[in-house]
Amino acid sequence: MSAENPTHNAAADPWTGLVQRLRQHDQAAAREAVERLHPHIARIVATHRPRQEESADLIQESFLRVFSKIGQYRGLQPFPHWVARVTVNVCLTRMRHHLRRPVQLWSELGEAEQRAFEQTRQESPADADLSGARELVLRLLDSLKPKDRLLLTWLELERKSMAEVAALTGWNATLVRVRAFRARRHLRKAFEALESPTSRPETT
Template sequence: MPPESRSTSSFAIEVPSALIARARAGERAAFEQVYRWFERPVFTLALRICGDREEASEVLQDTMLRVIDRIGHFRGDSPFWGWLRQIAVNEALMRLRRAKQQPDGLDLDVHEPADDHAPPPPAAADAAALQRALATLPASTRSVLWLYHAEGYTHEEIATLMERTASFSKSQLARGTRRLRLLLEPDTRSIQESAHA
């Protein structure tokens, strides 16, 4: 289980079993409700992993089509949101692989000491600054940061999803966090300086 200090996934939406049953029966209104509830979390996850709004829109559409196609396979032994999130992650990572954005500059299976419980960079509260900084990172590094900090995946789970090793995930997290801190600290310093002026 991820540490309690880690962010709760934006996917953590309790979906009534009656709504799932209606969707399984092919009821369009039920699918529309599921779409509305999960549109923003899927799009945000896809944007963070793919780094492009158009790609994120395509991941959203592919994810929802796959949910419609596979809802009969959902057994209910885990939360529906976790099942849907797994589909979204798989779709986003598959799109990255197809685009051959891996390997990239930081994709080395080198173990680097990482403080797994370190909070995201200090300016993370500023969503626009964070988005700009994330966009400068290689796709795999950005993906590890988002899956670990925002979605609460463990290094072992990320390694499985990305077909890599846990040490790869740890090194990407360490390097990505360090890089984000460098990119965001000037913003933090200027905010602090203006507050003391």
């Protein structure tokens, strides 16, 4: 089900005039859209791009996608919300291309990630390695399906609300909760795989 806003008044939307000009392939309108939307798109790309990708490439691709699909915008939600959804889909497509297999062996982790993992097993870690912890979390997130990774990034790292996630994805609140539950379960399985004795080297 869609998260479109049936109460959105397209006639009163300050973006309506610009959208109409974009549909007419107005070059001045395209330049204005880039100027006004660039910070909005850049923020989304910065937090959701695969680490192997350059932000500038994804920003450019997002604008190209917005301009090529402008005819599909129906005015049922504010234009920046629709642009955000287009940008998220661009990031998801790139994530699928770079999808990593789950981390299964202890030796695949860097030293900082190994230290961070060991600290999670302590009740009160004295000297938490925050950079290592972040790398460990990102490594585990990278092994999830792109939609699961984005969902947990929004809910757990960026602390977005269910309503905000629904607006970005077009899912209803129930679907967001169900997918979040499944994504957390998959992340937990990836973490537990590292706790398995078979993933660790034998010590003598």
